[in-house]
Amino acid sequence: MAGRATRRLTDQDLVSILDLARKADSVELKLTVPAADHRAAISGLGLDPLEAQIRQVFFFDTPDLHLNAVGVVARARRIQGRAGDTVVKLRPVDPDGLPAELRLSPNIVVEVDAMPGGYVCSASLKAKADAPSVRDAALGNRAIKKLFSTEQRVFYAAHAPDGLTLDDLSILGPIFVLKQNFEPKALGRRMVAELWFYPDGSRILELSTKCTAVDAFQVAVEARSFLSEKGVSLNGRQETKTKAALTYFSKQLRAAQNV
Secondary structure, three states: OOOOOOOOOOHHHHHHHHHHHHHOOEEEEEEEEOHHHHHHHHHHOOOOHHHOEEEEEEEEEOOOOHHHHOOEEEEEEEEOOEEEEEEEEEOOOOHHHOOHHHHOOOOEEEEEEEEOOEEEEEEEEEEEEOHHHHHHHHOOOOOHHHHOOHHHHHHHHHHOOOOOOHHHOEEEEEEEEEEEEEOOOOOOOOEEEEEEEOOOOOEEEEEEEEEOOOOHHHHHHHHHHHHHHOOOOOOOOOOOHHHHHHHHHHHHHHHHHOO
16 A cells, blocks of 8 residues: 555546536545555544544455446445444446436435545445344345345346346455544544554555535645645555455455365
């Protein structure tokens, strides 16, 4: 995860981001902090692990990641002190291609994720899930499809490979996560820090903040300035939390099948 500089977004990239953002519900600006800079970033931002919320994340896919290959992500989370959730996510997606009926659902969020060197628009259909149910599914004591709402199952079936049902999927996880919301006075807006712990000992620290399409570029400039002043590297290789998790557990599942 160390130090390779990312490419800069081109003018055409910026035009595309703005066009997508206008059609989306929100924009989330993200930054992956290089592993070597984790300690300095946590200290510089004043983050306290004792104030963080513990989360346990499970993904569902085949050992060869057939679901991910068509841009679909299925996930469940157990969350400390509150109800968990499930999500079926489609990415990349053109907001104009989504059915009008789906866009009216209170459970759908269309969002543009932008990070140094890249961006993607996704549609996430969410539902609540209690922690015991997620644990039972992870232990094989509950059908995976029962974690997901009827609305999510329909959405999944419309975009998953033909014949690949939710109950055909393997469990990839868990990943343990520490999440902390904070609002630096110097920035004047809420930020989120997520530290993902992978079973091989690697970690991903992601910083993010959400905004509207209208404010996206101004917020990006202000956030970059703030993080730079705090000594946070803006030029490290960008990692996505989901991709890292799927890649790791896919290798583990395929190795187990070959034993």
